[in-house]
Amino acid sequence: xxxxxxxxxxxxxxxxxxxxxxxxxxxxxxxxxxxxxxxxxxxxxxxxxxxxxxxxxxxxxxxxxxxxxxxxxxxxxxxxxxxxxxxxxxxxxxxxxxxxxxxxxxxxxxxxxx
Amino acid sequence: xxxxxxxxxxxxxxxxxxxxxxxxxxxxxxxxxxxxxxxxxxxxxxxxxxxxxxxxxxxxxxxxxxxxxxxxxxxxxxxxxxxxxxxxxxxxxxxxxxxxxxxxxxxxxxxxxxxxxx
Numbered sequence: 456x457x458x459x460x461x462x463x464x465x466x467x468x469x470x471x472x473x474x475x476x477x478x479x480x481x482x483x484x485x486x487x488x489x490x491x492x493x494x495x496x497x498x499x500x501x502x503x504x505x506x507x508x509x510x511x512x513x514x515x516x517x518x519x520x521x522x523x524x525x526x527x528x529x530x531x532x533x534x535x536x537x538x539x540x541x542x543x544x545x546x547x548x549x550x551x552x553x554x555x556x557x558x559x560x561x562x563x564x565x566x567x568x569x
Numbered sequence: 570x571x572x573x574x575x576x577x578x579x580x581x582x583x584x585x586x587x588x589x590x591x592x593x594x595x596x597x598x599x600x601x602x603x604x605x606x607x608x609x610x611x612x613x614x615x616x617x618x619x620x621x622x623x624x625x626x627x628x629x630x631x632x633x634x635x636x637x638x639x640x641x642x643x644x645x646x647x648x649x650x651x652x653x654x655x656x657x658x659x660x661x662x663x664x665x666x667x668x669x670x671x672x673x674x675x676x677x678x679x680x681x682x683x684x685x686x687x
Contacts, residue, residue, distance in 0.1 A: 498678040544611060555663055555674045559611035
């Protein structure tokens with residue numbers, strides 16, 4: 456079945472460092488890909504998305520590119536801030552005409568130190 | 570006001586007790602989902618519902634049941650709680666429109682319920 460694998464955490468960075476969180480997926484068909492963020496004590500929020508190959512999703516300085524050839528959707532940010540400390544989840548979605556279910560990776564905890 | 574609400578936010582209970590977690594939404598969405606989150610495992614789907622009369626099992630439905638009382642309400646029950654059901658539980662909603670122009674339906678999550686089974 457479909458699956459998502461993301462890098463183990465926790466990831467600890469200093470403020471203004473470059474961030475990469477790796478995500479790869481296995482899917483039949485052409486899923487949409489997402490990054491969700493979970494701040495301490497809160498639910499998940501959609502951070503960015505990409506719906507087809509070579510699409511780049513971006514939001515709040517974060518970016519990820521849908522790479523069909525490597526089945527990857529790595530999250531990057533050029534300069535992290537303390538406020539970016541959170542858990543990040545990579546996910547794929549079955550098409551809405553099917554179930555629309557989300558399949559999540561394990562989550563990666565990011566801690567940014569001043 | 571929050572669009573997706575969950576009650577209670579925290580619950581501690583004992584093995585063998587019956588527990589109900591409730592989810593309500595004001596987004597007018599047809600589809601509702603229950604997930605559980607465990608450290609190192611991400612979120613896994615327990616049950617999902619496309620409308621009041623359409624309820625489906627997810628990947629980890631054993632030990633759980635659900636009720637869709639209305640379009641806006643979707644409850645998750647643990648008939649006899651056990652310690653390995655200790656987790657963070659999330660409800661989510663999405664609309665149901667589909668078609669060639671619709672690649673995905675965004676899911677909107679509630680704040681979660683932290684359940685501890687002793």
